[in-house]
Amino acid sequence: AQRVTQPEKLLSVFKGAPVELKCNYSYSGSPELFWYVQYSRQRLQLLLRHISRESIKGFTADLNKGETSFHLKKPFAQEEDSAMYYCALGYNFNKFYFGSGTKLNVKP
């Protein structure tokens, strides 16, 4: 069965520090992995997807099939990065499974 695990409910870092939000998945086929972000009082929105291989707002995520991970990283956190982050697994072309989310708090 497909599963997405985000082990940290809350992650607090200081501004300028590196940040890594962990995501592990379980899926027997070829997955598509996404990171969605929800800023305060805003709707959930796509941050990045693994097939794009791009950096958005300084964030990157690499799909590691050996470790079945898709960790989200940023070398220098900013206060405006404080938000709720969800890792999501896309499969069968239109199905999605979300992790439980990690709240990132960047302290000044």
Add this chain to the structure above:
Amino acid sequence: DSGVTQTPKHLITATGQRVTLRCSPRSGDLSVYWYQQSLDQGLQFLIQYYNGEERAKGNILERFSAQQFPDLHSELNLSSLELGDSALYFCASSFRTGSHSGTNTGELFFGEGSRLTVL
């Protein structure tokens, strides 16, 4: 603006009551998804519709039901409400047709959510 609209934005009701949440997907999107977001449980998938038909079911209670209409808007009906049903209910839509066309899974576009408070 992602184009997904949800009404009402806020709803306060009493236990035992019934409410209906409405979602209009982005123009052209055939798939509609309902999610429940509560403080302790993150984003929980409830149900998915594609072009009027139920496509997938998640952790949806029997007291809840949904449907997608010919104009593709969807409604989520919550009945015999309990205090624990208080949550933010999100609707999302996707432009993918749901067929195995060989293309990648599409992006989900979310509405702003309907915040339900059961007193």
